[in-house]
Amino acid sequence: MTTINLSSAAIKNMFEQLHHNFGGSLAVNAKEHILTLDNELGRGHIRGITFKGGISYLEFDMEFAQDFTLRTGSEENAPICFAYCSAGRIAHSFNNETKKNVLENFQTGILTNASNSDNVLYFQKDVRVKTSLIVVRTVAQTDTAKKNGLNYRLQELMLNGKPAENTIYIGSYNLKIADQITQLKAIKQQGIVRSLLIEGLVHMILALEVQQHTDDLKNRENQTGSLNTREMESVKDISDFVNNYPERQLSISELCRKSGLSPCKLQEGFKLMHGTTVTDYIREVRIEKAEELIKNTDLNISEVVYSIGFTSRSYFSKIFRNKYNCSPKQYKDKQNMMAASA
Known part of the structure; x- marks a missing residue:
């Protein structure tokens, strides 16, 4: 199994490290980074973009030729990560824990980290995986100037004012998000129009993730409905x-x-x-x-x-x-x- 350690959660630094380890072709358009692979390690693309306000979008559409592990560290004010799997399945663990949490096709997930804790993502050989991650940077409690921002409001909603811990919430199945991600992939425009369209759809996906979590809490006994x-x-x-x-x-x-x-x-x-x-x-x-x-x-x-x-x-x-x-x-x-x- 191949393991890659990423020392930075910043999109620019992350893609430079991914490019260094994977090879492939890295294209940068404004703040959007796209790493395209077609070599002995695997094929597909990894895409990332950062928006104002500390929200980033990261997308894996990959099929690796070997079992692969991606390890990322978190900062003191660790972000909240909203995940969605459009195809395949992906597993996650904290630090060196043996327990793995699995996100399956069409499932939502919400991840919070204790300070300076590692996240480990596991990709299985020869399995096409399409996973989207929306990373929301958290705000220090002492930073009162940012308490009206979206980040802080999401932080209060998900953490209830408490320090973040290592928790992962695997939610129910949601097909509306798959529809939004399909629209995201279909964007053909370039320049500022492209950036605005991507940002709008990412915010829509984030809203649907939050709504799904709220609905799940109200309907704990029937999280997945009757459809498999x-x-x-x-x-x-x-x-x-x-x-x-x-x-x-x-x-x-x-x-x-x-x-x-x-x-x-x-x-x-x-x-x-x-x-x-x-x-x-x-x-x-x-x-x-x-x-x-x-x-x-x-x-x-x-x-x-x-x-x-x-x-x-x-x-x-x-x-x-x-x-x-x-x-x-x-x-x-x-x-x-x-x-x-x-």
Whole structure:
């Protein structure tokens, strides 16, 4: 088993050490660091970015060619780490403890450290792992100037004003976070627009992690619901299918046959992942696709309506107005005016 020790939690220093140990190609764009590997140690990428206010985002999308251990130290004011596993599984222990806590696919986790305590992450050979970590720097109790900041408020919520200890909370399964991480990976913009979009989605993921923890405390006896990991993966696949084929007339029975889930399981999964019913989700996907077509193509409104699976233009206009506060025609006219004046 290979072990790498990281002496600094700062993103810049951490990636310099990872690059030194792993090789690969390190790209730095503003404050975003991406280490891409395709060698005898493994393949995939490790990404990290720091935002103002002491919040960092770290992402592993890796398959290592051997068992691998990553050891990181913490400072006197150790950060709080919010973790999410999108694929595979990852194990963690404190210092040299033999007990390992495992974060599985679609599970949330919250990690706090005692001062100057080590974290050890374990990656299994030939297992594709996608894990996201949001690291929130804590604030010293004596630093009263920062007590209105997000860091301090999260610190008070998770620690209740007490000194941090070595604790890890493995939460329930959450598919909404997987959806946000998919959006994060899909960002194509560059420069400040990219940074702003990443920061916004990271804050959304953080909010969902905190909400999940709150919900878990209220529902300790039913943290995972009735869906297992395989069933949630099926819900994720069906969600992707709806996004890829919004024009198809999809019925609940057809989606149940395709996923192997019962109608109750399918609806429960969509409530977990998207906070809505299957039918409402399909309608929302179609409306957003229609907005893209109106803005980016020469199709007229009727052509847009039928290309995304609606059969009634009047019904489409009604729900479009409810979402965007204008009619499809008004939206199209504004786009044409902007194009003409450009």
